């Protein structure tokens with residue numbers, strides 16, 4: 001299969017491109033490098049021995065997309081390209097709505113022009129919002145979320161479902177990710193956001209590398225066993241493999257299907273911090289701070305549907321995630 005991967009130089013995208021190439025597929029990456037480095041394409045080649053075609057373009061640029069489809073016989077698209085910082089989306093909502101919605105709609109319009117009918121979309125567990133109780137199942141109402149970033153995921157899911165209603169021969173798989181962490185075992189790919197990280201694991205990596213002084217744990221008075229929030233952390237390589245399974249499924253199915261990708265287990269912030277210290281044999285300075293606005297106490301996936309429909313299950317342990325995250329953070333710190 002030849003697959004266009006929008007946002008393919010980013011954290012999840014780059015790992016997915018590696019899995020695609022290693023499974024014998026072809027990958028074409030389109031990425032504007034707004035939150036990724038050009039060197040990622042070289043690193044993908046180092047890992048796989050194969051170089052994906054690369055277009056440094058914005059996914060809102062219809063002509064750039066047309067050129068990709070003209071120059072390659074694309075069978076399917078995985079759409080990652082989007083802004084993803086929750087706090088920034090609260091401060092600059094229009095930037096998020098413009099970019100994320102426009103990218104998705106432009107992509108769909110060009111796919112329609114060229115007759116490409118298979119799409120895997122990078123959605124998020126954030127669509128379950130504060131109303132539902134863990135474990136989250138795909139048949140729960142997924143119409144609430146707490147920030148503009150999350151709303152772009154809810155809205156694009158809606159757009160895709162409406163599109164499929166109008167075009168029943170189209171297949172859209174909406175993958176609802178839980179909390180991806182970890183890095184490629186080579187230490188060459190991982191999560192290295194611009195600026196000070198918002199998400200827990202990249203923040204921990206920078207503290208462990210001595211680039212940030214200490215971690216602040218946001219609240220220890222939640223109604224959870226140790227008082228800190230619980231999340232369903234899954235290894236980014238497991239997540240990448242989930243995209244392959246979704247593509248294989250989409251190849252001979254039609255319709256829109258939302259599917260969770262998570263482990264099914266909640267892990268608290270303190271458990272994660274302790275696992276990171278233990279497996280990497282280091283001490284991580286941390287303090288307990290106030291709760292962060294918008295955080296939910298605890299959520300994790302019911303991953304049954306992914307197993308039944310895609311034959312996918314997470315296989316990496318929390319220790320694997322902590323070990324590989326640190327390997328990558330060390331490499332980034334050396335740069």
Ligand code: UD1
Pocket residue numbers: 084086124125126146147150179198199200201203215216217218219229230231269292294295296
């Ligand atoms: C957030 C978003 C989610 C998005 C995901 C990945 C919401 C409510 N959540 O998930 O949509 O898909 O990021 O970008 O929109 N923590 C600390 N200290 C820190 C950082 C985090 O204690 O310095 C804690 C948080 O309180 C939380 C956990 O670590 O309990 C995970 O936080 P984070 O990595 O930011 O992910 P989420 O908030 O779960």
